[in-house]
Amino acid sequence: MSKTAYVRTKPHLNIGTMGHVDHGKTTLTAAITKVLSERGGSSTSYVSFDRIDRAPEEAQRGITINIAHVEYETDTRHYAHVDMPGHADYIKNMVTGAAQLDGAILVVSALDGIMPQTAEHVLLARQVGVDHIVVALNKADAGDPELIDLVELEVRELLSAHGYGGDTVPVVRVSGLKALEGDPRWTAAIEGLLDAVDTYVPMPVRYTDAPFLLSVENVLTITGRGTVVTGAVERGTVRVGDRVQVLGADIETVVTGLETFGKPMESAEAGDNVALLLRGVERDRVRRGHVVAAPGSVTPSRRFTAQVYVLSAKEGGRSTPVATGYRPQFYIRTADVVGDVDLGGTAVARPGDTVTMTVELGRDVPLESGLGFAIREGGRTVGAGTVTGLL
Ligand SMILES: Nc1nc2c(ncn2[C@@H]2O[C@H](COP(=O)(O)OP(=O)(O)OP(=O)(O)O)[C@@H](O)[C@H]2O)c(=O)[nH]1
Numbered sequence: 001m002s003k004t005a006y007v008r009t010k011p012h013l014n015i016g017t018m019g020h021v022d023h024g025k026t027t028l029t030a031a032i033t034k035v036l037s038e039r040g041g042s043s044t045s046y047v048s049f050d051r052i053d054r055a056p057e058e059a060q061r062g063i064t065i066n067i068a069h070v071e072y073e074t075d076t077r078h079y080a081h082v083d084m085p086g087h088a089d090y091i092k093n094m095v096t097g098a099a100q101l102d103g104a105i106l107v108v109s110a111l112d113g114i115m116p117q118t119a120e121h122v123l124l125a126r127q128v129g130v131d132h133i134v135v136a137l138n139k140a141d142a143g144d145p146e147l148i149d150l151v152e153l154e155v156r157e158l159l160s161a162h163g164y165g166g167d168t169v170p171v172v173r174v175s176g177l178k179a180l181e182g183d184p185r186w187t188a189a190i191e192g193l194l195d196a197v198d199t200y201v202p203m204p205v206r207y208t209d210a211p212f213l214l215s216v217e218n219v220l221t222i223t224g225r226g227t228v229v230t231g232a233v234e235r236g237t238v239r240v241g242d243r244v245q246v247l248g249a250d251i252e253t254v255v256t257g258l259e260t261f262g263k264p265m266e267s268a269e270a271g272d273n274v275a276l277l278l279r280g281v282e283r284d285r286v287r288r289g290h291v292v293a294a295p296g297s298v299t300p301s302r303r304f305t306a307q308v309y310v311l312s313a314k315e316g317g318r319s320t321p322v323a324t325g326y327r328p329q330f331y332i333r334t335a336d337v338v339g340d341v342d343l344g345g346t347a348v349a350r351p352g353d354t355v356t357m358t359v360e361l362g363r364d365v366p367l368e369s370g371l372g373f374a375i376r377e378g379g380r381t382v383g384a385g386t387v388t389g390l391l
């Protein structure tokens with residue numbers, strides 16, 4: 001193979017941009033790669049706005065991963081960065097994508113301030129376990145500094161209200177647009193943002209010694225080579241030649257190829273974003289939401305108890321209570337499964353309540369205590385919960 005292998009020289013983290021539609025997430029993502037690619041001795045490649053802002057069904061070359069992921073390297077770290085769209089329709093991606101984030105860059109337009117999806121994304125980030133947020137007050141080139149001060153206060157308050165310690169969260173004024181144009185004041189601001197991410201987002205604990213597990217985000221066919229699944233390694237390590245089980249598809253097979261960002265690798269570990277080539281697996285057997293794991297290491301199940309927070313109407317949730325018999329969709333890792341809710345007797349859960357419930361899913365999925373999930377109905381998030389026990 002002529003492609004250069006991935007060499008692990010720095011700790012790897014997963015981060016992403018989130019925030020309201022049009023606040024400049026994609027522009028900022030492009031600007032970050034541009035600024036880093038222009039550093040002396042850099043290994044980062046510039047990824048233009050147009051290349052980020054499209055998600056092809058098929059990879060163009062190699063067994064590469066979804067184009068909405070970009071990679072870059074600071075002096076101390078290697079990052080995989082997912083640019084999450086702000087449209088309400090894409091919250092589903094946010095929920096499943098954000099679950100793997102070690103930290104997030106919350107993009108807030110300094111011109112518009114907090115908007116509904118700014119608040120929704122912060123709430124979801126908290127619910128899916130993103131513990132560290134750095135704020136990019138974008139479009140600072142166009143705003144009046146005193147108004148930007150007010151936006152900053154408002155953002156800090158929002159973060160505090162969701163337990164993010166708004167007083168200490170780094171808030172950096174940037175202009176993705178001007179940095180892309182090469183304006184030195186604003187390229188320096190991007191450097192400042194990256195320094196904040198490097199120092200404020202700690203290196204997470206990686207469970208590399210646990211049995212391998214990856215939840216499938218995407219399935220691709222590489223002509224002449226076979227079926228490839230992509231996703232982030234949740235725990236453990238995997239090497240070319242390893243036997244794996246695909247839960248959901250009921251297949252046991254062998255990993256015959258392994259790549260990250262189009263670069264072949266010998267072994268992948270917890271936290272890595274990878275593509276796995278699977279021997280002799282037909283494409284239509286495997287779907288998003290299936291789980292690839294070390295054989296025998298997990299047993300799927302469908303009944304569990306959970307603690308669930310029911311979003312208030314103000315947070316975009318329901319305006320009426322839910323009761324036993326409620327049948328929404330459960331977003332668990334990358335899976336999307338229908339489930340029956342049992343609250344016990346005639347109990348109801350009102351918007352804004354935290355309740356315990358029993359859930360019976362429509363199919364078996366790998367579950368464990370402590371696993372987080374989102375509950376969705378009619379295209380919106382109505383609840384966020386944690387598995388407390390298996391039945
Ligand atoms: N003045 C100014 N405009 C900007 C800046 N960053 C982005 N914009 C403009 O804001 C608009 C939206 O930018 P995008 O980067 O597409 O925003 P987004 O958050 O990715 O939008 P969605 O993915 O649709 O949610 C575009 O017209 C950009 O040119 C900035 O720093 N300053």
Ligand SMILES: [Mg+2]
Pocket residue numbers: 025026027053083084085086
């Ligand atoms: Mg965008």
